[in-house]
Structure formats: C-alpha cells, structure tokens
Amino acid sequence: MTPTPCSSVAFLIDDDEAVRDALSWLLRSRGIPSRDWSSAEAFLTDYSPQMQGCLVVDIRMQGMTGLELFDRLRDLECRLPIIFLTGHGELSKAVQVLKQGAFDFIEKPFNDNELADRVLEAITWDEARRTRGQQSHAIHNRLRSLTSREKEIMARIIKGQMNKIIADELNIAMRTVEAHRSHVFEKMGVKSAVELATLLAENGISVSF
Amino acid sequence: MTPTPCSSVAFLIDDDEAVRDALSWLLRSRGIPSRDWSSAEAFLTDYSPQMQGCLVVDIRMQGMTGLELFDRLRDLECRLPIIFLTGHGELSKAVQVLKQGAFDFIEKPFNDNELADRVLEAITWDEARRTRGQQSHAIHNRLRSLTSREKEIMARIIKGQMNKIIADELNIAMRTVEAHRSHVFEKMGVKSAVELATLLAENGISVSF
DNA sequence: TTTGGAGTTACGGTTATCCACAATGTTGTT
DNA sequence: AACAACATTGTGGATAACCGTAACTCCAAA
CATH class of the missing domain: 3.40.50.2300 (Response regulator)
Incomplete structure (x- = not known):
C-alpha cells in the first residue's frame, strides 16, 4: 500500500x-x-x-x-x-x-x-x-461561463450539425454561428468540435441547453 | 410492474x-x-x-x-x-x-x-x-471491420488532428488520409468526426489501435 | 447617462474537408 | 498465375470551417 x-x-x-x-x-x-x-x-x-x-x-x-x-x-x-x-x-x-x-x-x-x-x-x-x-x-465551471445562446449552438455542434444548418434553423446568419462557435471553443478550452464532443461525452455530460 | x-x-x-x-x-x-x-x-x-x-x-x-x-x-x-x-x-x-x-x-x-x-x-x-x-x-463489430491503418487514422481523428498533420506524421499524402478517413466514417456509420467521437466516448471506447 | 455584455452581422480571405474518378503497387490467398 | 483486399496517390473542384476586423442593436447595471 x-x-x-x-x-x-x-x-x-x-x-x-x-x-x-x-x-x-x-x-x-x-x-x-x-x-x-x-x-x-x-x-x-x-x-x-x-x-x-x-x-x-x-x-x-x-x-x-x-x-x-x-x-x-x-x-x-x-x-x-x-x-x-x-x-x-x-x-x-x-x-x-x-x-x-x-x-x-x-x-x-x-x-x-x-x-x-x-x-x-x-x-x-x-x-x-x-x-x-x-x-x-472544472468542466461545469466552463459550461456555466457560456451564455444561453452559446449553449444552444454548442448542443447543435456536438450533434454534428453544420454551421449552415444551425444558422438556418435559428434564423441567424452563418457568420453569427461562426462567432458563437468560436466563443464556445475558447471558453471550453478546446480547439475543435471533436475535442469538445470527446470532453463532454467522456464526462457523461449531455447538453440540452 | x-x-x-x-x-x-x-x-x-x-x-x-x-x-x-x-x-x-x-x-x-x-x-x-x-x-x-x-x-x-x-x-x-x-x-x-x-x-x-x-x-x-x-x-x-x-x-x-x-x-x-x-x-x-x-x-x-x-x-x-x-x-x-x-x-x-x-x-x-x-x-x-x-x-x-x-x-x-x-x-x-x-x-x-x-x-x-x-x-x-x-x-x-x-x-x-x-x-x-x-x-x-454492434459498435465493436464495426471497429473490427476497420483495417489497422484505418484504426490508426481514426485514433488521430478523434484526437482532433487535422488531415494534414496526420499525413505529415505518417509520411503519407494528405489524399491518402482523406481516403482512409472517408472509409472510417462509412464503416462506422457516421457522417462526421464529431459523431464518431461522441459514439466512441459514450461507449467508453478509447482507440489505441 | 454611460458603460459593458450579449447577440447580431458583413467583408474578404485562408485553410480544411469532402468527393468522384482514376490509377499504381503490395500482399496474401486460391 | 489470378484475384481480392489493402494502402497509396493524383486531379480538380465543391463545400465548409475558421479568422481578424469592425460594426450595429438591445438591455441592464452603475
């Protein structure tokens, strides 16, 4: 021991x-x-x-x-x-x-x-x-730092939706989705959607926003 | 009951x-x-x-x-x-x-x-x-259908590595990585790296190849 | 009223992904 | 030898992601 x-x-x-x-x-x-x-x-x-x-x-x-x-x-x-x-x-x-x-x-x-x-x-x-x-x-702290809009975009990102689709469904410009997406990555401390998905799934976190 | x-x-x-x-x-x-x-x-x-x-x-x-x-x-x-x-x-x-x-x-x-x-x-x-x-x-069956090279590429994909990096590290052409990547997605029944990462992480599968 | 965060958008451009089509070389099996 | 599976690469193009910079609006707190 x-x-x-x-x-x-x-x-x-x-x-x-x-x-x-x-x-x-x-x-x-x-x-x-x-x-x-x-x-x-x-x-x-x-x-x-x-x-x-x-x-x-x-x-x-x-x-x-x-x-x-x-x-x-x-x-x-x-x-x-x-x-x-x-x-x-x-x-x-x-x-x-x-x-x-x-x-x-x-x-x-x-x-x-x-x-x-x-x-x-x-x-x-x-x-x-x-x-x-x-x-x-630590992860939950980062999640809490996201605005509700960012959480919504994040939920769609990890479902594999493309920026274009997200933009259409939320009736906003693609550029806006890109901006949110970028913020999400920064706040969550990852560099890609893949890393984000892995981080959340490994910690049993399902985002419903 | x-x-x-x-x-x-x-x-x-x-x-x-x-x-x-x-x-x-x-x-x-x-x-x-x-x-x-x-x-x-x-x-x-x-x-x-x-x-x-x-x-x-x-x-x-x-x-x-x-x-x-x-x-x-x-x-x-x-x-x-x-x-x-x-x-x-x-x-x-x-x-x-x-x-x-x-x-x-x-x-x-x-x-x-x-x-x-x-x-x-x-x-x-x-x-x-x-x-x-x-x-x-079902997932393990799909994993078994991957060739060893495909598993290797998959492991790198879910680490968030870009095709270019993977190609450099394995000393192969980017186009080859793209081909493997495409095969991996098809065999695993997903349409994107995000879906793949989620699928594996949710089932507690860590790919070491 | 001023300040600041959040959400929104545009421009212009770089980089990456994805794909159809085509082809070559290697390996192992029959 | 012939065949199939695998790994490999190319061309060329469509699509999507990513980024810096710069605004504009709304709204709530100071």
Whole structure:
C-alpha cells in the first residue's frame, strides 16, 4: 500500500469508547490519521464538505443510528465512503446499505489487518473520486461561463450539425454561428468540435441547453 | 410492474425440492416463468449464453456451493443477475458477493412479495444490460471491420488532428488520409468526426489501435 | 447617462474537408 | 498465375470551417 497522504483521515463514529480507542490505535499504527466522535449527532455538527478520507461507523448507536447517519449524509451530498461496523450480524441491513452505495460492512469482532486494508481502500477510492470530481467541476465551471445562446449552438455542434444548418434553423446568419462557435471553443478550452464532443461525452455530460 | 416478457426466465437452483416448488409456484403466480435445477452442477451442464433473465441460487448446497457457481459463471463471462438465498445469515459472504456484483442477497425465510419484486427488478436490469450490450456489440463489430491503418487514422481523428498533420506524421499524402478517413466514417456509420467521437466516448471506447 | 455584455452581422480571405474518378503497387490467398 | 483486399496517390473542384476586423442593436447595471 502507498503511504497515506496526511490530507485523508479516517473518521470514526462509535458510542463505545473502547472501540474508538482500539480503532485509533490500529490505524495510527498503519500511518492512517483518524478523528473520532461518540455519536452521529456529534459528527454531523462537525461535518464539513472539505473532509476527505472515509467514515467508519458503528451501525447501532445510542440516538441516531449508522443507517440514519448514512441517509443524512446523502442529503448533504456527502460522498465519503462509509465502512459500517456491526456486532449483530444484521444481514438485511448490510445488503440494504451496500446496495445503496456503502463502501463496506464489517462484523465485529473484526480482523485488524482486514479493517485497516479496507480503510486504505476506501481512502484511495475517495481520492480517486475527488480527482474525478475536480475534473468534472472544472468542466461545469466552463459550461456555466457560456451564455444561453452559446449553449444552444454548442448542443447543435456536438450533434454534428453544420454551421449552415444551425444558422438556418435559428434564423441567424452563418457568420453569427461562426462567432458563437468560436466563443464556445475558447471558453471550453478546446480547439475543435471533436475535442469538445470527446470532453463532454467522456464526462457523461449531455447538453440540452 | 410491467408484465414479464416470455423470453426472460427465472432460473432457480436449490437442492431443496420444497423450496424450488414454492419458488416456482410463487413466480408463476406473478407471471414469471421459471426453470429449476437441484444443483449448481446440473445447471452448469444446461447453461447457455442465450439464457436471459435472472438466477435465484441457494448459497449453501450439496456439492458446488452458490459462491462457487458464481465464480464459475464469471469465468464463463455470464452476466446474468444473481439473487442469493441463504438460511444462515452469513453476513460476510453476503458482503463479499454483493461487492463482487451479485444482484441481491435474501435471507430465508423470505417475504414472498419482496422476493418476487427482486426477481422482477433483476429481470428488468438484465434486459437493460442486454440492450446496452447489443449497442456495444454492434459498435465493436464495426471497429473490427476497420483495417489497422484505418484504426490508426481514426485514433488521430478523434484526437482532433487535422488531415494534414496526420499525413505529415505518417509520411503519407494528405489524399491518402482523406481516403482512409472517408472509409472510417462509412464503416462506422457516421457522417462526421464529431459523431464518431461522441459514439466512441459514450461507449467508453478509447482507440489505441 | 454611460458603460459593458450579449447577440447580431458583413467583408474578404485562408485553410480544411469532402468527393468522384482514376490509377499504381503490395500482399496474401486460391 | 489470378484475384481480392489493402494502402497509396493524383486531379480538380465543391463545400465548409475558421479568422481578424469592425460594426450595429438591445438591455441592464452603475
């Protein structure tokens, strides 16, 4: 495994202090920094979208359960990978949360090596997700800088329509389409329609304007 | 739920005849056709890639277990969705197979409605997958019809390179590039480089030639 | 009222694409 | 040897893309 960057942290949430301590110790011994909270509520008050790394959450806690926390974080559009811990072998819940996108589900008592590996996997996954997100974010920023007319012309360009056709359909001069087209390329940071189409398709963006 | 097309079938694999009968009856009452086998081995001898629908497999059977069947089907590149049944609440196995791509994991005794719904979901998913697969297959057929030189030119086209540049880099006449380019468009069924780039990117195809 | 962004358009020109028709050389198969 | 597929190139022309420069209008914010 690669050494963990200091920017990624394991966020531990469990109402059993002994478990938190054991986890902290385990992860520290692997070079993984961690922070811990004794309840989902406490974590939520501290939560910020800047946090990066992964969550390790006991599914059964006083007050808000791990499942409820999961839902709440989804509402906040939090995409941090979550590893659930359970001491009760609740299979149906495991299946449910995994299908909803939880990263992993581990029974207590857990194997130390396995847990640490999962945490590392989750952190790695989160970093990859974050990188993808930045790419996508940059593109969306560029898209937002387009005027609505430019977006409309762009949508037609990537459908393969020629300037002449676009001009006819929008009842404007071809030269105008050319001007918009040029602006679109400049703002989107590409040099051709091909590059533009590839950029958008690779990021799953369909322009409807 | 939409009525189940007769082409999709639930394939039931369980060494307990009573379970098979109960499942068959349940599914038939919902209009879902099914076939059943008493062992993974028996299913494998009958298996064909033409089968469409979903599998419902008891995880613990005499001889080959459900998990082993899962692996075996993966080797055969079978993409049928699999719903596992278990009577023993084996959480760690549930987590494992779900992360490997199993469709669902249901504890016995199961709720009839729930199981039938899952089977329908799985069948629907399989049909969608099959549709996507056909699209992708058609594109790959077209890609295979390209000569290696044409693939090389195509790779450069979708990078946004101009004919002139391509000609220079390959030390051939521009006219030759034009000829290849024209063939590529014709064989791939598109009318412009933009359509080609979109087609490939949307299907996650990166051309390296 | 002034300023500025957005949308629009024209002129004149360069470059690139696309195409029909025609042809040559190479390679591998039958 | 004969044939087919492939890669190659040419001529000449129609069509489209691209660009710099320069306006004009509309509209909203300062």
